[in-house]
Amino acid sequence: MELRQKLAKKGMDMLLKMVFVDNFVHADLHPGNILVQGAEHVTDTPEDQTSVVDLFDTLILEVQPSSSPLRLVLLDAGIVAELQSSDLENFRAVFTAVVLGQGERVAELILHHSRANQCKDVERFKAEMAELVLKARSNTIALGKLQVASLLSSVFKLLMTHKVKLESNFASVVFAIMVLEGLGRSLDPELDILKAARPFLIKSSSSLLE
Numbered sequence: 001m002e003l004r005q006k007l008a009k010k011g012m013d014m015l016l017k018m019v020f021v022d023n024f025v026h027a028d029l030h031p032g033n034i035l036v037q038g039a040e041h042v043t044d045t046p047e048d049q050t051s052v053v054d055l056f057d058t059l060i061l062e063v064q065p066s067s068s069p070l071r072l073v074l075l076d077a078g079i080v081a082e083l084q085s086s087d088l089e090n091f092r093a094v095f096t097a098v099v100l101g102q103g104e105r106v107a108e109l110i111l112h113h114s115r116a117n118q119c120k121d122v123e124r125f126k127a128e129m130a131e132l133v134l135k136a137r138s139n140t141i142a143l144g145k146l147q148v149a150s151l152l153s154s155v156f157k158l159l160m161t162h163k164v165k166l167e168s169n170f171a172s173v174v175f176a177i178m179v180l181e182g183l184g185r186s187l188d189p190e191l192d193i194l195k196a197a198r199p200f201l202i203k204s205s206s207s208l209l210e
């Protein structure tokens with residue numbers, strides 16, 4: 001695996017774990033706050049398990065065990081974001097349904113957790129959401145073919161059309177996903193975000209997959 005691919009996978013795993021497992025998201029991610037260490041010593045070795053080390057205001061994603069010292073260091077972790085339990089459950093459930101290609105389930109979850117639902121045609125809303133998810137799935141859900149920001153934009157546009165209001169505390173999480181997209185597309189256009197997200201979702205919310 002090439003260095004750029006290794007970095008893309010490591011960065012993606014890091015963000016997915018922050019969002020879906022730890023509920024502890026670095027809220028100021030930009031290139032100046034992401035430091036790469038050990039890149040000059042990287043070799044083509046089998047993939048290893050990753051872990052996150054918390055050093056006060058710095059989060060380190062490290063490969064353990066590994067003969068390579070490659071690591072990503074997130075600087076300036078003084079600004080972080082957490083979702084309330086109900087908001088996190090909702091976000092995780094919706095994302096899980098997208099991973100599984102369950103468009104109508106996505107719509108049902110959104111409607112169920114909506115705090116201000118004025119949807120006049122529930123069946124049409126569900127059908128259009130299913131079509132949106134199906135279209136995304138048909139494009140293989142690879143970052144090189146599907147822009148996550150574009151998908152989110154389409155979902156929010158559909159919500160506005162049907163007057164379905166979501167919880168407002170998703171900004172930092174959505175931003176993190178968008179950063180993931182930018183990182184993935186610049187390092188490895190073939191990176192598959194939903195495939196990578198599946199283990200995190202199954203591990204942290206297996207009951208939602210039933």
